[in-house]
Amino acid sequence: MFFEKILNFFDLFHQSRIVNYLKKLEIKYFIDVGAHKGEFLGYLSKLNHKKIYVFEPQKKIFEILNHNFKENKKIKFFNIALGDKNIKKTFYVNKLSLTSTFSVSKKTLFSKIKNFLLNSKNSYIHKHSIKTTKLDDIMLKEKINNLFLKVDVEGFELNVLKGAKKLISSKVKYILIERQFYQLYKDYSPDQVELFLKENDFRLLKKFTYPLLHFQDNLYVKKKRHS
Numbered sequence: 001m002f003f004e005k006i007l008n009f010f011d012l013f014h015q016s017r018i019v020n021y022l023k024k025l026e027i028k029y030f031i032d033v034g035a036h037k038g039e040f041l042g043y044l045s046k047l048n049h050k051k052i053y054v055f056e057p058q059k060k061i062f063e064i065l066n067h068n069f070k071e072n073k074k075i076k077f078f079n080i081a082l083g084d085k086n087i088k089k090t091f092y093v094n095k096l097s098l099t100s101t102f103s104v105s106k107k108t109l110f111s112k113i114k115n116f117l118l119n120s121k122n123s124y125i126h127k128h129s130i131k132t133t134k135l136d137d138i139m140l141k142e143k144i145n146n147l148f149l150k151v152d153v154e155g156f157e158l159n160v161l162k163g164a165k166k167l168i169s170s171k172v173k174y175i176l177i178e179r180q181f182y183q184l185y186k187d188y189s190p191d192q193v194e195l196f197l198k199e200n201d202f203r204l205l206k207k208f209t210y211p212l213l214h215f216q217d218n219l220y221v222k223k224k225r226h227s
Contacts, residue, residue: 010211011039018176018208018217019043022148027174029144031055033082033135033160034152036098038065045072051144057081057130061097082153083132084162092124100124102132103155103185134163139171150176152217155185158193168200175202175220182214 028050062079202220
């Protein structure tokens with residue numbers, strides 16, 4: 001898809017800028033939630049790491065992801081959707097697959113422009129039911145610490161964070177999360193995400209604004225506790 005190729009071009013700059021910053025943090029364990037075809041994972045895998053845990057719910061996309069990185073034995077793949085409850089939810093598959101989501105789209109000027117560029121009447125091409133699982137149920141048993149958690153799930157970020165509350169409290173040191181500048185989804189609230197992170201002792205460390213200026217990837221770090 002031509003539009004996706006354009007976005008991939010800008011991603012080269014955006015993703016590499018983030019990972020170049022991460023190099024100095026000396027992180028060994030990563031979780032990539034919403035990995036898609038591995039656009040960000042490709043950069044992460046080049047860092048000095050011990051293990052990367054990768055989550056992508058779309059089956060066809062997951063097959064591409066798994067094929068692209070199957071030689072890296074330090075990557076563990078999960079074809080699983082994450083959320084705050086272990087329930088079935090409606091998943092909306094977008095023509096631009098990297099924007100597929102559980103979130104319900106709003107009819108805004110920005111969404112109309114996006115649909116026009118994709119030559120699509122709706123924000124999604126089809127929908128189906130997928131079971132969501134809490135990240136806590138999967139990762140708490142892993143013997144790892146000082147984790148880096150990246151969440152890119154198109155408006156469903158707060159749900160993923162709530163399902164990882166125990167992990168975030170005990171094992172996560174850094175969180176990279178997308179903040180959209182336009183209200184694309186009905187239940188999306190960047191302020192609620194910010195509040196959740198603040199309540200769990202995380203502070204903003206660095207902002208990475210996407211070249212097209214429609215969102216930021218914000219990096220948070222856990223505050224040091226004083227005795």
